[in-house]
Amino acid sequence: MQGKLRQIITNDRVYTIADQLILTIEFGMATQSSVDLAKNVKRGLTSKAEKGFKPGLPNLGYKCDFTGEKGKKAVFVDEERFPLLRKMVDMMLTGLYTVPQIINIMNEQYHFITPKGIKLQNSTAYKIFTNPFYYGEFEYGGVWYKGSHTPLMPPEEYDKIQLILGRKGKPRPKTHDFAFTGVIKCDCGAMITATEKQRLLTSGGIKDHVYYHCTGRKVGVTCAQKKKGATVEYIELTALDLMNNLDIPQEYIDWAEKYIKDNVAEDRKLIESQLNKLQKDYEVVVTRLNSLIDLKVNNPDILTDEEFRERKVKYTKEKDKILSAINELNENQNKGADEVIDVLNFWSKARRRFEYGDIQTKREIFARLGSKFLLKDKKTHYRPGRNGLRVEK
């Protein structure tokens, strides 16, 4: 057990619970960024792409489904050409052939002809080796989709081919896979981007390095951090470290829930009595205002116009003041204890979810930790902000 929960401090209340650990949770946390994220993903979805079918003309090696119902058309393998394309991939993977040599073999030995009736060209061959569609993914409207078509090769083979192609290769686009690009800033104020570098190991395997670094795109600023990026492992460790302090046992959450609910019940009693008093004040001032008007109407000479106006303004101001006090109290009453409990529940499981979760989960948790992560000297520095989560031991 890392510590005991002592206080939960929200914007308008302090809940004192146990010793050792003070947990400060401020509402309006970076939850908005995760909501926005979900919206962006949804906006990019079109039903066809969502089902895994790349809109547009079929790629070489595949056929259009002419008979399928509109909106439900599948992508079929071109039985005539697909096996030949696969042969090209196999040749490429041996590392013994150049692309022109492979083209030559396809055209001369296998008499490869595209559906348009022409021989295999240089540019077409390169597309086979460098288009993500052939390992099963495609981009549409700025969003990456997993295709439902039969891939020509698995991603690992695609990666290997890119390394063999060297400068002409197109490393697998992975920008959609980086968890922390939107939530860390460089010390210079620019946004952070990530790069995946791959190395061919002597064993034949491939090692990935994900590296976060400055975009250098802050106008008028020369960044001193350009070569001081951080590895993804380091960034994840920073986040996990922060959450070490948030290991809140379930029994404390249950305890806190009961405590807060009792507290809220007492608050409610207090609020109700305050509301009653305000209600009476309101009635008094309304009566006074009405009497004043009656008086002026029935006996115009008792008060001068000036005196009448002064009193009227005074009572009206009082009335408005009481009304806004009533509204404020009503709003506070509706600020739920449930929200506090939700936040506690979220953080009590956040560390484990971060450790084992997918990229989306990691990004959401990271964003909620606070929007003030700075990248400086190969390290991420956490600065709890107004909208962040603060943990004090």
Ligand SMILES: [Zn+2]
């Ligand atoms: Zn920078």
